[in-house]
Every structure is written in structure tokens, then in C-alpha cells.
Amino acid sequence: MNETTxxxxxxxxxxxxxxLSQLGAHAAQRFAERLQPLGLDPKQFGVLTQLAKSDGQSQQQLADAMRLHRNVMVGLIDELEGGGFVQRRRHPSDRRAHAVHLTETAWELLPPAREALDALDTELIGGLAVEEQRHLTRLLRxxxxxxxxxxxxxxxxx
Amino acid sequence: MNETTxxxxxxxxxxxxxxLSQLGAHAAQRFAERLQPLGLDPKQFGVLTQLAKSDGQSQQQLADAMRLHRNVMVGLIDELEGGGFVQRRRHPSDRRAHAVHLTETAWELLPPAREALDALDTELIGGLAVEEQRHLTRLLRxxxxxxxxxxxxxxxxx
DNA sequence: TATTGTTATACTCTATAACTATA
DNA sequence: TATAGTTATAGAGTATAACAATA
Incomplete structure (x- = not known):
């Protein structure tokens, strides 16, 4: 028996x-690299996009939405607050919770972040014809x- | 300004x-789960497939092929040797190196491992028409x- | 001098439990 | 009694440096 043939x-x-796994890991790594100049890592960016959809969510709500444990969210919000991207405010109806709000800085960061994602799409699948890009995106979805x-x-x- | 609209x-x-990143992470996780009944994790499986291509490689060769540091390979080979999947033998031409060889157990594990991968393909893209599956695979490649x-x-x- | 395998160390992530203040 | 936030701790994973044997 010959193991090579x-x-x-x-x-x-x-x-x-x-x-898919290989390309997905590559995409994640490249996205992190494209996010870095904005001062964000992918998880922090995830929180920002969540808050962009609905500002003022509690940390527990954010953790649920991102499928993370609330303990992890504490550190994430700490980092984002330290970077001036979010503020912890008093929650209007639950004194146990914080209402997490985006700062102006964070709002201004969202368009360039989207551009980074668009540019990454181009980097990864820009070699395809435009209608094939759309077809692939729909298929992946x-x-x-x-x-x-x-x-x-x-x-x-x- | 209304953040939701x-x-x-x-x-x-x-x-x-x-x-791609989302689906790739899912694929990697599901593959690990399908490998688990065989007593392997993805990295260990990677070593086995490398050795199946060319048995008796040194740990350094394996590390190069898998883009890992040789320090990591030490632990991987330790695990695989402990599980009875590989043997460290004397290298025929370099007394510093080990020649890592698959055991019979490992050879017998490769077909079911391939089946696990085939089954995962079916799980992930089996809903597509067969020619579309082939088209997607070629596209991803x-x-x-x-x-x-x-x-x-x-x-x-x- | 450079390379192979090995060990030790530090650093990051993650998972779990426990505590407090509120509900 | 349950929940939101927090903290502490332990485990896995990774990266770096150093060492002995050999090239």
C-alpha cells in the first residue's frame, strides 16, 4: 500500500x-486589519452597528443581540467608553441597567467603517462580474x- | 437626527x-463537531491529512506545511501519539528530527473523516442543485x- | 553557525461562578 | 426570587524566548 497514491x-x-472556512477566516482577519486604522476591532464594531440600529440599549440587550455573555459585554463597553465611542447613561426605566449611547465620534465612524467593508468585498470578490457578485452574495445569504x-x-x- | 432611519x-x-466570515466560522465549528466522534479535532485532522499525502515527515516539515510554529507541532504530535494516531520514529537522515508516521488506526480513520467532510458539504450546500454546488465550489476555489x-x-x- | 525538537513563560480569550443593587 | 452589571478565577490557545542535540 502506497500512501501517496x-x-x-x-x-x-x-x-x-x-x-468557506478558509475564506471566512481570511475575510475576518482582513476586516480586522481594515478596521484597525479606525481604532476598532471587529467585536467593538459589532456593538457600534447594534447601537446604530437602536441606540440606548442595555448591556444585556446588546449581549443577547450579539450572542455573547453579559460578562464579555462589560469589557467591551469599558473599551468603547475608554475610546470615547459610547457613553453609559442612566437607563430611563430600570435603575439596574445602563443605557449605552453612541457618541458623535462613533456616529462619524460608521460611514468609513461601511466603506472598509465595501472595500473588503471588492478585495475578495471584485474579480467577478458585477451580476455574479450579486448572485454570490444572494446565494451566501x-x-x-x-x-x-x-x-x-x-x-x-x- | 434619528439613528434608526x-x-x-x-x-x-x-x-x-x-x-463568508459568518458561514466560514459556522462551517469550522460544525466540522469540529463532526470530527469529535472520531476522536480528532480540526488541527489534529490537518496533521493526519498532511501525513496521508506524505508519511514520515519531520515535525518542522509538518509545521511549515500547516503554517504553524514548530513549538505548536510538538503538542499536536504529543496528542496524536497519545491517541495512537501517529508514531515518532528515528529520522533516516537527520538525527535531530523525528520521522512522524501514521498508525494503522489513523489510516483507517481517513475514510470516515472524508465522509464527515462530504456530509458537511451536503449539510451546508445540499439545498442547491448539483450543478450549482459544483459551480459554487469552483467559484470559492x-x-x-x-x-x-x-x-x-x-x-x-x- | 544554523536547525530540530523541546520546555517555560507571558499574554489573550473564554467560560464559570459569585457578589451588589435593583426589580 | 430573578435580573443587570460587575469582578475574580481558571482554562484553552497563542506567541516568544531560550536550551540541548545535531547539522
């Missing part, structure tokens, strides 16, 4: 699962839905 | 980069190549 090996690069992944939610970020 | 937000689920990712190499696995 008997076909017992596994051709990882022919499997969609492996390619269908696959995430079929896999039961919540839209815009991404645990396990670097 | 002014469009400052970022629609993550519309960006191919985000979808082209994207990994364009991104400069080495075929079959995947650092940062869980």
Missing part, C-alpha cells in the same frame, strides 16, 4: 465547507439563512 | 465578506486562489 487522503481544497444563522450576528470573531 | 447603520448581512491562500492550508482553526 492510494486515494486515502482528503482533498480539502475541493470541499465547499473547507473553502440563502446559505446562512438555511444554516439557521441569525442575520448580522457573528460570534467567534478574532 | 438615517441610514448610518451598516447592513452586515448584505456584504459578501461578512457572510477561485476566490481562495485569488486571495493568495495556499490550497488545503487553514490556520486559525478552533
Amino acid at each position: 492510494d486515494g486515502a487522503g482528503v482533498e480539502l481544497a475541493d470541499h465547499a465547507s473547507f473553502l 440563502n446559505l446562512t439563512d438555511a444554516a439557521g444563522l441569525a442575520p448580522g450576528v457573528h460570534p467567534n470573531l478574532p | 438615517d441610514g448610518a447603520g451598516v447592513e452586515l448581512a448584505d456584504h459578501a465578506s461578512f457572510l 477561485n476566490l481562495t486562489d485569488a486571495a493568495g491562500l495556499a490550497p488545503g492550508v487553514h490556520p486559525n482553526l478552533p
